[in-house]
Amino acid sequence: MYRCRLLLNNSRSISRCLHTKAPKSKLFQGQQTKFQQPIRQMGFAAGETAGKGNVFLVTGLVTFTVFGGVVWKKYINLGYRPDYSKKLLMPGSSSENDTSGTSKEASTETATSGVTEKTASDVSLPQIPEHAPYLLIGAGTASFAAFRAIRGNDPKAKVLVITEEDVNPYMRPPLSKELWFSDDKEGIKQFKFKQWNGKERSIFFEPDSFYCNPKELPNKENGGVAILRGLKVTSLDIHKKVATLCNGSKITFDKCLIATGGTPRNLPAISRAGKDVEKRTTLFRNVKDFKSLEEISRNVKSIAIIGGGFLGSELACALGKRGKDSDLQVTQFFPESGNMGRVLPEYLSNWTTNKVSKEGVSVIPNAFLKSAAFDQGSEQVVLTLSNGNTVSADHVVVAVGLEPNVELSKSSGLELDDVHGGYRVNAELEARTNVWAAGDVACFYDIKLGRRRVEHHDHAVVSGRLAGENMTGAGKAYWHQSMFWSDLGPDVGYEAIGIVDSSLPTVGVFAKATAKDTPKAVVEETGEGIRSETEQAATVQSQTSSPPQLGAPSYDEDYGKGVVFYVKDKTVVGLVLWNVFNKMPVARKIIKEGKEYDDLNELAKLFDLHSE
Structure with missing residues (x-):
């Protein structure tokens, strides 16, 4: 119981x-x-x-x-x-x-x-995503290369690109080169140009359909790339991983790339000359500047270009050619003794100045700007030079270099380089954990040439691509020797690599050029106008003809094609390939090896200068 x-x-x-x-x-x-x-x-x-x-x-x-x-x-x-x-x-x-x-x-x-x-x-998604797994600040070439690399390694990656400009990513080189030689006004308005071989191309890397709407990015199952245009990142908290925009919006991120490029330098004499001078001055850099200057050049009678470097000389040749077909007068002045005098040896710089002059440009070397003022009577800008002369022009173009955009260093605490400028990055282009920098703003360590900062297209492509790969965990070091190129029209151009400083000792080897030794010819052969992309056609060839003989340059010589070696302690640290194309891998190998040379005849053989 x-x-x-x-x-x-x-x-x-x-x-x-x-x-x-x-x-x-x-x-x-x-x-x-x-x-x-x-x-x-x-x-x-x-x-x-x-x-x-x-x-x-x-x-x-x-x-x-x-x-x-x-x-x-x-x-x-x-x-x-x-x-x-x-x-x-x-x-x-x-x-x-x-x-x-x-x-x-x-x-x-x-x-x-x-x-x-x-x-x-019924509920609308926010126009600006609150979070981006991959946040890219800046929409230049480096960012484009980065998001392609990210998507290549992580096909479902969600990438948000923020740019101050109101257009999608585009390539800058044609803005000072091919676009000026096109006769198609409607094509120019759409930023379409003809390469030197006549093939039409757009400056935009991808069509609009490639990108998704920023507000749809968080819900994209297979990921995508969205461009947030017309906005600027004003603050970056790298500890909390938060980017603050100019409109107050905040975006959190997992990984961030800073590729903000640079801003054209202005001259003190121009900046303090007043609003009348300011509105008649172009600091040339982007598509908006090109569109404005292109229109101005068709409606004014005179333009003055300040600066004799790459950009100044390219624009001088382009506008000079346009002046031949109209009554446009183009004047260029700079403090060096010749065009691109800081890069090319003196004899080659002088030859380049003669070339620019033949394009219809009035070139004034050894002169810098002392003051600028606006003349109410003639409605022109009056520029007073250091040699006592004055230049009057309806419009002024200032092309005196670039300042890297590093304003975010204040809020982020990222380290800047005191000598070269830009964000100091490690071998993987990382400025801080989960924060990378690429392009113009990256100051990197070159194992052969020391710490450097480079402002050229090829460097933007390679550094952007490497940063994108490392953002997906690749952990690769940057060792690439980037190249750059400049065209003075379709008939004369050069490519360069390494430290090309005219203050260094140089050795030049030249030969007679043929019809194949022009920028136009190399584009016709490869079908590619962006010269850094034509390297695939390059092969290392041995010289079978008689070796070139080195000698003192003659200033009346026609430098058809050749190679200039820049030497430091018997080691070649830089090269200029003058109207010599598809040989950049050879030049890159020479710098990488870092050997000492008593006789540069052996190196000159590698470039096959005397082949027909």
Whole structure:
């Protein structure tokens, strides 16, 4: 009898446990009366049967265990939690004790699904994503190369690019080269140009359809690239991984690339000359500057270009050619003794100056700007030079170099290089954990040439690509020797690599040029106007003809084609390939090897200058 009472009490406690410990389980959502009483009765029956004998006790326990286990597994879910949002969405739904719970629950789910779907379609997504796994600040060549590398290694990556400009990523070289030699006005408006071989091309890397809407990026299942245009990142918290935009918006990120490029330098004499001079001055850099200057050049009678470097000389040749077909007068002046005097040896710089002059440009070397003023009578800008002369022009172009955009260093705490400028980065182009820098703003360590900062297209491509790969975990070091090129029209051009400084000792080897030794010819052969892309056609060839003879340059010589070696401690640290194309891998190998040379005849053989 004692055993019967004990078992009966235990069965009651089991019944209370089922009733009190799982009140929100499926068993008690409208199904209490169906299962609660049978389980209690089963417990009582088991106790009474046990009092009649051990056989019945065992039988009762087995029956209870089997049947109870089935019920427990099928109907009881202790992890279940009620969805109170259904009650909020359907305020008229029945109470918890409604016996028609099963049918009500099904109808509630159906109704909830409809409401949720309607709500999602009605609520608009934010225009600016709150989070970007990959955040790229700047939309130049380096960013383009980076997001291509990211997507190549991580096909489902979500990349957000932020740019101050109102256009998609584009290549800059044609802005000072091919675009100026096109006669198609409508094509120019759409930034389409003809390469030297006549093939039409757009400056934009990808069509608009390639990019997705920024607000859709977070929900892109297969990832994508979105461009947030017309906005500037004003603050970067690299510890909290938050970028703040000029409109106050904040975007969190996992990994960030700073590729903000640079801003054209202005001259103090121009900046303090007043608004009349300022609005008649172009600091040439982007598509907006090109569009403005192109229109101005068709409507004014005179333009003055300050600067004799790459950009200044290219624009001088382009505008000079346009002046031949109109009454446009172009004047160029600079403090060096000749065009590109800081890069080319003196004899080659003088030859280049003669070339620019033949294009119809009035070149004034050895002169710098002292003051600028606006003449109300002639409505021209009057420039006073250091040699005492004055130049009057309807418009002024300043091309005196670039300042890297490093304003984010203040908020981010990233280290800047005191000598070269830009963000100091390690071998993987990382400025700080999960923050990289590429292009014009990256100051990197060159294992052959020391710490450097490079402002050219090829470097932007290679450094951007490497940074993008490293953002996906590649961990690669930057060792590439980038090249750059400049074209003075379709007939004269050069490519350079390494340290090309006219203050260094140089050795030049030249030969007579053929019709194949021009920028136009190399584009016709390769079909590619971006010279850094034509290197695939290059092969190392051995010279079989007589070796070139080194000698003192003659200033009246026609430098058709040749190679200029820049030497430091008997080691070649830089090369200029003058009208010599598809030989850049050879030059790159020479610098990489870093050998000492007593006789540069052996190196000159590698460039096959005397082949027809």
